[in-house]
Amino acid sequence: MTAPVRKSVPTRRPVRRSPHARSRKNPWHRQPPVVTAFACIGLILAVLLWAVIARHFAPVSNTNRESFDAIVVLGTPADSDGNPTPELLDRVTEAVHEYQRGVAPHLIVTGAAAHNRFVEADVMARVAEAQGVPASQIFEESQARDTIQNACYSSRLMTAHGWHSAEIVSSAPHLPRAAVIFSHLSESKFEWRVHPAANLTPGYYSNAANLIEIFKTARYLVWSRWAESCP
Numbered sequence: 001m002t003a004p005v006r007k008s009v010p011t012r013r014p015v016r017r018s019p020h021a022r023s024r025k026n027p028w029h030r031q032p033p034v035v036t037a038f039a040c041i042g043l044i045l046a047v048l049l050w051a052v053i054a055r056h057f058a059p060v061s062n063t064n065r066e067s068f069d070a071i072v073v074l075g076t077p078a079d080s081d082g083n084p085t086p087e088l089l090d091r092v093t094e095a096v097h098e099y100q101r102g103v104a105p106h107l108i109v110t111g112a113a114a115h116n117r118f119v120e121a122d123v124m125a126r127v128a129e130a131q132g133v134p135a136s137q138i139f140e141e142s143q144a145r146d147t148i149q150n151a152c153y154s155s156r157l158m159t160a161h162g163w164h165s166a167e168i169v170s171s172a173p174h175l176p177r178a179a180v181i182f183s184h185l186s187e188s189k190f191e192w193r194v195h196p197a198a199n200l201t202p203g204y205y206s207n208a209a210n211l212i213e214i215f216k217t218a219r220y221l222v223w224s225r226w227a228e229s230c231p
Helices: 019-025 033-056 086-100 120-130 147-161 175-184 207-227
Strands: 070-074 107-110 138-141 165-170 191-196
Touching: 033 175, 033 207, 070 086, 070 147, 086 107, 086 120, 086 165, 086 191, 107 120, 107 147, 120 138, 138 147, 147 175, 165 175, 175 191, 175 207
Parallel strands: 070 107, 070 165, 107 138, 165 191
Antiparallel strands: none
8 A cells, every 4th residue: 555645734934024114113223323313413402402592582571660579689609618609799799789779678599508518598698788788688598409499489488478579680691591480480470570690700701601501491491391390
């Protein structure tokens, strides 16, 4: 007898997807590093451009009034010995001039020991008192560690005293970012305007200060505004 003939069963080969199909599913799959790098650089430049435009069009006020309940002086660090830096002196001196002009009867100095062991509000209060502002008219806010908290905590201090308007004093490079923050802050229901401090130390502020503020504004727009709200 002849042996039965066995029929071979064809094996199925695994279906291979073409590389084009994978790339359609994930457009970033196996992209050349140069393309990814250029995409990241383009994104960073777009964010920085957004920050520049935001600073350029930052509001300077939300009111037409010329007198206010308080002058808010935004904090900046003292030096390592606790002495006022030129920037701190510029801000406080300008605020004292505005106080003497009758712009507002109260001074709020805001800033914690954010960069060294000296509380910014304490140093600013001493400078303002030395320049003739009565201690009874100086109110210290000593918890804020950045500009967002400056705006938040000074707003709460004003609410506690029944004040509804303020002039915001700071250095010229800092003011656009501060104005953007005050305009976005949900708690700043009060009327406000920004006022730049005079540069009493020629050459102290460099182009680097404006460049740093552009990066800080970009960080606020894409991160800090959402991550750090008034607690």
